[in-house]
Amino acid sequence: xxxxxxxxxxxxxxxxxxxxxxxxxxxxxxxxxxxxxxxxxxxxxxxxxxxxxxxxxxxxxxxxxxxxxxxxxxxxxxxxxxxxxxxxxxxxxxxxxxxxxxxxxxxxxxxxxxxxxxxxxxxxxxxxxxxxxxxxxxxxxxxxxxxxxxxxxxxxxxxxxxxxxxxxxxxxxxxxxxxxxxxxxxxxxxxxxxxxxxxxxxxxxxxxxxxxxxxxxxxxxxxxxxxxxxxxxxxxxxxxxxxxxxxxxxxxxxxxxxxxxxxxxxxxxxxxxxxxxxxxxxxxxxxxxxxxxxxxxxxxxxxxxxxxxxxxxxxxxxxxxxxxxxxxxxxxxxxxxxxxxxxxxxxxxxxxxxxxxxxxxxxxxxxxxxxxxxxxxxxxxxxxxxxx
Ligand code: PLP
Numbered sequence: 009x010x011x012x013x014x015x016x017x018x019x020x021x022x023x024x025x026x027x028x029x030x031x032x033x034x035x036x037x038x039x040x041x042x043x044x045x046x047x048x049x050x051x052x053x054x055x056x057x058x059x060x061x062x063x064x065x066x067x068x069x070x071x072x073x074x075x076x077x078x079x080x081x082x083x084x085x086x087x088x089x090x091x092x093x094x095x096x097x098x099x100x101x102x103x104x105x106x107x108x109x110x111x112x113x114x115x116x117x118x119x120x121x122x123x124x125x126x127x128x129x130x131x132x133x134x135x136x137x138x139x140x141x142x143x144x145x146x147x148x149x150x151x152x153x154x155x156x157x158x159x160x161x162x163x164x165x166x167x168x169x170x171x172x173x174x175x176x177x178x179x180x181x182x183x184x185x186x187x188x189x190x191x192x193x194x195x196x197x198x199x200x201x202x203x204x205x206x207x208x209x210x211x212x213x214x215x216x217x218x219x220x221x222x223x224x225x226x227x228x229x230x231x232x233x234x235x236x237x238x239x240x241x242x243x244x245x246x247x248x249x250x251x252x253x254x255x256x257x258x259x260x261x262x263x264x265x266x267x268x269x270x271x272x273x274x275x276x277x278x279x280x281x282x283x284x285x286x287x288x289x290x291x292x293x294x295x296x297x298x299x300x301x302x303x304x305x306x307x308x309x310x311x312x313x314x315x316x317x318x319x320x321x322x323x324x325x326x327x328x329x330x331x332x333x334x335x336x337x338x339x340x341x342x343x344x345x346x347x348x349x350x351x352x353x354x355x356x357x358x359x360x361x362x363x364x365x366x367x368x369x370x371x372x373x374x375x376x377x378x379x380x381x382x383x384x385x386x387x388x389x390x391x392x393x394x395x396x
Contacts, residue, residue, distance in 0.1 A: 012323040013369045017208075017301055018157050018185060018360035019327055023251065024210045030254040031212065034247040042244045043235070052246045059253025066256040067202065067219045068193040075239045076249050079216035080184035081107040082229075083203025086218065086240075087151060087180035088112060090226040091201070094120045096148040099177075101126045101134050102345040103158075108151050108182055109341075122146075130347050132161035132293040140171050149178045154186025154202075158342040158358055159293035160302025162190055169198035178224065184208055184216075188259035188363075189268060189299040200224045206248065210363070211255030215248030267363050272300035274365050279303050281374040286381050292343055292356055301361040306348070309385050310355045318380045324373060327358045 023031075034055060040048030042056045056076075064071040077083055084107035092098060098112055102125040115121045124142040128134050139150060150172050155162045165181055172179035180201040183192060188209035194202055200221040207213040220226055220239060232241035262268070283289050288308035307315065312328040319326055339353035348356070359373070 010323055011368070011372045012325075013372055014325045015359045015361055015365070015369070015373065016325045016327045017362040018160075018358060020207045020213065021210045021362055023212060024255065024258055026258060027211055027251045027254045031247045031251040034250050038246075040246075042246055043233070052244070055246060055250050056244055059249045062253040062257050063217050066187075066192065066260055068195050069219050070222065072237070073194075073219055073222055075218045075220050075236045076244060076252070077216050077218055077240055078214055078245075079207070080105070080182065080203055080205035083184075083201075083205070083216050083218045084108045084151075084180075084182050085111045086226070086229045087201045087203065088115060088149070089229050091149050091178055091180075091224075092121050093148070095146060096121045097144050097146045098123045098149050098151065099126065099139055099142045099147055100124075100151045101128065101153070103128050103132070103134075103156055103342045104151065104153055105157060105182060105184070108153075112151075127345050128161075131296040132156060132159045132342075132346050133296045134163050134168075136164050136167040136171055139168055140175075143171075143175050143177060147175070147177050149180060151180040151182065154181050154183040154192075155189060155299040155302075156293075156342060157185045158340055159296075159304045159346075160185070160299040160360070161293045162186065162297045162299060165197050165199070169196075172200075173198050185299060185302075188255075188262070189301060191263055194219050194221070201226065206252040206255060209255050209259050212248050212251040215245055215252045217252060262363055268300040271361055271363055271365065274367065274370055275300060275303050275359075275361055277367075278359060278361075278370050278373060279305070281370070282377060285374065285378040292346065292348060301363070301365075303359045304343075304356055305359065306352045306356040307381055308352065308355060309388075310381060311384070311388060312355050312357050314384050314388070315357060315377075315380060318384060319376065322376045322380065324376060327360070328354075328356070 038051045040052040042052040060071045060074045063074045088111040098121055112123045116123050126138045152163055152168055179199040181199050183202050184205045187204040202219040204217050206215040228239050230241045235241055290306050292304040316328050339350050343353035
């Protein structure tokens with residue numbers, strides 16, 4: 009029977025009903041500006057303060073170290089633009105999201121900074137020793153992601169945090185894909201900055217938060233009013249902030265109650281099921297620690313985008329490469345950096361499960377994908393034998 013199965017959670021997730029309910033009064037009833045002193049304003053201020061406390065608990069930091077912003081891209085951009093000065097050296101990785109890579113490239117093009125992009129090992133893991141080896145006297149910032157958006161590989165951020173502390177270098181983590189899937193504790197990691205985004209964790213789009221360790225000399229990238237302790241000017245997105253707070257509260261509850269173990273076993277069943285049923289398949293990032301919801305699978309002798317379209321017609325939503333690049337035909341920069349062959353990278357697809365995924369979802373995908381792959385392989389003999 010035809011179903012609708014959404015397995016593109018790393019692109020975005022829907023609001024959970026509780027998030028929607030928490031936000032609802034703040035669009036029309038409690039619409040005040042959190043900077044106003046009247047009752048409407050104070051009602052909004054209280055809601056923002058409460059959400060700040062929840063996010064502080066989510067990060068493991070003090071509420072004064074939480075800055076609300078518009079999402080992951082802004083957090084990543086702010087870490088680089090707000091901390092780096094002319095002459096500084098940045099260490100990042102070749103598998104970051106474009107929100108980090110493009111910011112680094114812009115600063116480099118302006119002649120302002122130099123950048124080292126550390127490559128991962130073939131399993132997608134960054135070796136902390138490669139970070140250590142890249143450090144120079146003028147290195148000011150290390151920016152490494154928590155979980156990769158394409159492979160789900162979880163990076164050794166605690167070890168990198170130790171290196172940053174020992175060498176006196178600031179450390180930013182893009183935790184957009186880790187948040188809600190892996191517990192975050194900024195004091196244990198020892199990072200100075202960390203970015204998250206609401207819409208990747210069943211919160212609203214266009215809202216995010218950043219941990220900014222007390223004393224970190226981060227310059228605001230938007231100036232004007234004195235919002236967010238002068239770290240990010242602009243009237244607060246109160247409904248968004250309330251929604252992010254609720255999403256973080258639910259995420260903490262899910263992590264505490266073992267939701268990720270359940271998700272990992274569903275993901276593993278999906279993976280072994282596909283690999284057993286379809287010859288010429290494998291998992292990118294196999295063997296590395298991975299976020300419980302993500303599986304990046306290669307299908308030899310197949311054009312990945314063709315399978316995305318074929319599955320869409322059957323009601324299954326998955327993604328080839330990272331969502332932000334869909335439409336582009338370039339193979340994934342993440343897989344290429346892992347040393348995956350170009351054809352195999354093009355034939356790789358990302359299945360990213362929502363935490364609400366069910367056994368029936370997995371059954372349906374296991375029923376539909378093998379025959380769809382068979383059909384496409386028969387239709388495109390040109391590709392036969394090209395991937396390796
Ligand atoms: N960082 C990572 C790892 C992501 O996956 C994304 C979105 O795909 C972003 C940053 C950008 O986040 P946002 O969509 O909130 O701007």
